[in-house]
Amino acid sequence: xxxxxxxDRQQFTGSMRFLHxxxxxxxxxxxxxxxxxxASLGDYRRLVSIHRPLGILIxxxxxxxxxxxxLSSLPPFPATMSPQERFAARASEALLYTLLLVQPLxxxxxxxxxxxxxxxxxxxxxxxxxxxxxxxxxxLRRTHTFLAYxxxxxxxxxxxxxxxxALIVRDGMLSRMAPWRVRAR
Amino acid sequence: xxxxxxxxxxxTTNGSGELLSETAPMExxxxxxxxxNMFARLAGIGVLxxxxxxxxxxxxxxxxxxxxTPARFVDEFERVSGIHSxxxxxxxxxxxxxxxxxxxxxxxxxxxxxxFQSGRVPVVGxxxxxxxxxxxxxxxxxxxxxxxxxxxxxGEQWRTAMIDLPVFPFKxxxxxxxNLVASQRDPNTHQPDPAKGAAFLASHPExxxxxxxxxxxxxxxxxxxxxxxxxxxxxxxxxxxxxxYVRWTLAPVQPYEAGTGASQDKNFLFDGLIASIQQHxxxxxxxxxxxxxxxxxxxxxxxxxEGREQVDVxxxxxxxxxxxxxxxxxxxxxxxxxLPAGMAPSNDPLLSARSAVYSQSFTRRAGETKEPSEITPSxxxx
Ligand code: HEM
Ligand code: HEM
Numbered sequence: 001x002x003x004x005x006x007x008d009r010q011q012f013t014g015s016m017r018f019l020h021x022x023x024x025x026x027x028x029x030x031x032x033x034x035x036x037x038x039a040s041l042g043d044y045r046r047l048v049s050i051h052r053p054l055g056i057l058i059x060x061x062x063x064x065x066x067x068x069x070x071l072s073s074l075p076p077f078p079a080t081m082s083p084q085e086r087f088a089a090r091a092s093e094a095l096l097y098t099l100l101l102v103q104p105l106x107x108x109x110x111x112x113x114x115x116x117x118x119x120x121x122x123x124x125x126x127x128x129x130x131x132x133x134x135x136x137x138x139x140l141r142r143t144h145t146f147l148a149y150x151x152x153x154x155x156x157x158x159x160x161x162x163x164x165x166a167l168i169v170r171d172g173m174l175s176r177m178a179p180w181r182v183r184a185r
Numbered sequence: 186x187x188x189x190x191x192x193x194x195x196x197t198t199n200g201s202g203e204l205l206s207e208t209a210p211m212e213x214x215x216x217x218x219x220x221x222n223m224f225a226r227l228a229g230i231g232v233l234x235x236x237x238x239x240x241x242x243x244x245x246x247x248x249x250x251x252x253x254t255p256a257r258f259v260d261e262f263e264r265v266s267g268i269h270s271x272x273x274x275x276x277x278x279x280x281x282x283x284x285x286x287x288x289x290x291x292x293x294x295x296x297x298x299x300x301f302q303s304g305r306v307p308v309v310g311x312x313x314x315x316x317x318x319x320x321x322x323x324x325x326x327x328x329x330x331x332x333x334x335x336x337x338x339x340g341e342q343w344r345t346a347m348i349d350l351p352v353f354p355f356k357x358x359x360x361x362x363x364n365l366v367a368s369q370r371d372p373n374t375h376q377p378d379p380a381k382g383a384a385f386l387a388s389h390p391e392x393x394x395x396x397x398x399x400x401x402x403x404x405x406x407x408x409x410x411x412x413x414x415x416x417x418x419x420x421x422x423x424x425x426x427x428x429x430y431v432r433w434t435l436a437p438v439q440p441y442e443a444g445t446g447a448s449q450d451k452n453f454l455f456d457g458l459i460a461s462i463q464q465h466x467x468x469x470x471x472x473x474x475x476x477x478x479x480x481x482x483x484x485x486x487x488x489x490x491e492g493r494e495q496v497d498v499x500x501x502x503x504x505x506x507x508x509x510x511x512x513x514x515x516x517x518x519x520x521x522x523x524l525p526a527g528m529a530p531s532n533d534p535l536l537s538a539r540s541a542v543y544s545q546s547f548t549r550r551a552g553e554t555k556e557p558s559e560i561t562p563s564x565x566x567x
Contacts, residue, residue: 032244037541039246039254041358042534044541045522114516114551116523117342123526125340134516138552152241160234167226170215 011176013072019065021179026058027100031152052107053120059104066097080171092158099151105129106147110140253362255545258538261365262546266317271555274546276330276346278321279313280455280560281512282462284503286335286471292498295429295473296421298527299337301498306335310503311514312408312458315348320559323454325404325444331413331435332519333501344523346539347413347435351402352395353485358538360389395486403443408458409467410439417521417539418482418531421473430476430531432489435469435501455560459506466504470497482531508565509558518547 011017030051037047077086111118112128114137119125130136165173175182218226246252262274269277285305292301300306314321315328329349336342355361367381386393405411413435421429439461450456461467475494481487509515522530522540530536 032241035241036244038545039244039252039256041253041255041258041538041541043537044255044544045530045537048540114518114547116518116520117340123339123341127340132513132516134551138548141548141551156234156237159237160230163230163233167230168218168223 010075010172011178011182012075014181015068016065016072017177017179019061019068020177023058023061023065023100026054026061027151028155030054030058031148031155034148049119049121052111052118055104055107056120056126058100059108062097062100062104066101075176078165078171078173078176080165080169089161092154092161095154096151096158099147099154103144103147103151106140106144110137110144113137113140253359255538255541258358258362258542259545259549261362262317265365265369269317269319269556270553271550272317272319273313273550274317276313276315276332277317277319278455278559279311279330279509280458280558280565281507281509281514282310282312282503283505283507283512284308284310284466284501286499286501288499289497291496292473294423295431295475295496295498296527297424298343298421298525299339299341300335300343300525301527306337308336308501308503309334309512309514309517311509311512311517311519312455314454319556322451323449325406325454329404329408329411329413329454331408332514332517334514334517334519334523337525341525342523343525343528344517344519344521345415345433346519346521346543347415347433349404349411349413350399350416351414352398352488353416353535354392354395354399355389355535356391356484356486357534358542360392361535364389364392391484391486398488405437406442406444406457407461408454409461410437410441412436413469415521416485417533417536418476418485419524420482420529420531422527422529430480430482431473432476434472434474436472438468438470438500452560452564456564459560459565462503462506466502468503469501471499471501472497483533485533485535506565508560508562510555511562515555515558516551518543520544520547 012020033047033051033054037044037051040047077089081089108118108126109130112130113133115128115132117125118128130140162174165171172182242248246254259274266274266277273279284307286300286308287305288301288303290301290303292298293303295301310331310333313330313332314323315330321327330346331348332344332346334342334344355364364385367385368377370377386396415433418430418432421431423429473496474489475496476482476489477493480489480493520540520543522536524530
């Protein structure tokens with residue numbers, strides 16, 4: 001990957017954009033399912049049985065996505081962004097990636113520590129990744145809630161920043177990640 | 186987010202940026218926004234963000250304080266019985282057991298679950314008394330519980346929590362909850378208000394009918410000669426993919442003996458179980474009752490008609506007993522929806538609710554320091 005390819009494009013690669021929107025939908029769904037299921041008696045069982053496999057799918061996809069990102073060329077930031085804004089954008093990206101990796105691991109880990117069978121579907125289940133300890137479960141269960149709220153706040157900030165660029169600054173920020181192809185101007 | 190002024194600055198000074206001067210798509214500067222337009226757009230952004238936050242709060246039940254949630258259910262158990270650090274919020278008093286299940290293979294035509302192929306699987310379990318007080322005095326009329334975990338060879342698990350009642354008094358979680366509230370003791374008289382109890386029964390005829398059935402079964406003398414019932418229906422799927430609805434019963438091999446209840450000490454039921462299991466292994470037949478089309482699968486207050494097919498699928502043997510303090514069963518959540526492939530929930534509303542509430546109770550007690558159990562290790566050894 002040469003520096004030149006980086007400068008050629010204004011958009012993230014097709015695979016990156018595809019993964020971004022796929023995962024955005026999945027993560028939003030996971031946050032909604034998670035919040036709804038712990039407040040529900042009637043839908044708890046249905047929602048938890050979606051929550052586990054979807055969360056593990058996110059774990060797999062975030063690894064693929066991260067590798068894909070390292071192998072791809074990235075478009076430069078729009079010129080409208082100040083160094084502080086660029087820093088904020090990079091930091092929030094790093095935070096989002098970290099949360100998307102750690103949150104499903106915490107989910108898997110807490111069920112491991114409680115020695116629940118971690119059923120994905122049918123008889124397919126995951127092996128435990130942590131030793132048996134209900135105290136550890138309790139800590140991780142709280143961590144899972146905390147990280148979910150943090151992830152939600154990070155998402156709201158991310159969404160707000162994009163809206164701000166799209167509607168106020170109007171610097172083509174959204175088109176960098178647009179699902180459709182945007183020709184370089 | 187940087188204030189607008191910063192962006193203006195960036196626009197005018199971007200010539201110094203690294204790659205930016207040649208690449209960034211800044212050829213066409215958008216026309217500046219009028220103040221009113223700008224305000225409208227900012228307001229729109231605010232509304233969108235608030236909408237997202239509001240939608241999530243709504244999903245989490247923040248706008249429906251009356252909605253019965255797992256947390257509110259467990260709060261109610263705690264209001265009734267107090268918080269006993271490290272103990273279950275219901276069925277708090279118990280001892281743990283170990284043993285095994287010998288499947289005779291007869292269940293395989295109902296369910297493809299590995300548990301029903303011929304062979305032996307290890308079991309851990311816990312006998313308990315209903316109620317949230319871990320130091321309650323044993324009483325013949327208190328509900329007896331048995332939680333079991335079958336560890337299947339390929340890492341799958343089957344967990345079940347059964348009680349000794351032939352029907353459940355409540356058809357859905359709301360009824361159970363409303364009854365907890367109605368039976369709360371008055372702080373002055375230390376007695377539940379009989380008017381509230383009567384009002385509950387009047388508005389829940391199915392509970393009155395279930396209680397009549399329960400009263401017609403005199404409790405046996407101990408944990409060992411008691412039958413335990415799944416109560417909730419489950420859907421079994423066999424290797425051909427055919428579904429049947431079943432309820433199961435553990436029928437004791439130990440002969441029935443009516444309880445007398447005369448001059449008993451505080452832990453007589455548990456002490457009786459310990460003495461009995463230390464004499465000889467205790468056994469139960471696991472009987473599947475198979476529903477006919479039309480039998481209610483969503484209402485545990487109703488028995489299925491007499492004469493339904495019964496399949497004896499194997500024998501449970503429990504041969505050792507331990508205090509909760511030394512046995513892993515204390516730290517197990519006997520969630521009735523931990524099921525292997527081949528067993529699935531029915532549409533009984535109690536099942537999802539139990540899974541949710543047990544998880545909440547388990548999470549709370551998991552993080553607490555564990556106080557000594559009423560049935561101590563020395564009690565089990567004596
Ligand atoms: C990106 C991935 C994930 C997100 C965004 C997410 C989000 C959430 C949220 C918002 C909650 C509710 C927290 C609360 O309000 O207390 C929750 C609970 C839960 N999550 Fe996740 N989760 C993820 C991955 C996973 C994974 C991979 C598993 C397991 C394999 C898992 C298992 C659970 C369980 C068991 C609960 C709690 C159920 C209970 O307490 O009854 N999660 N999750
Ligand atoms: C909506 C209805 C019900 C609610 C809210 C409820 C609530 C609870 C709670 C909070 C626990 C303690 C869980 C833990 O911390 O591990 C518990 C334990 C138990 N429940 Fe229920 N329960 C319900 C219905 C039933 C039914 C229908 C049965 C029997 C068929 C049953 C049998 C048991 C048994 C045997 C235990 C003790 C299991 C053990 O030793 O861990 N419950 N219940």
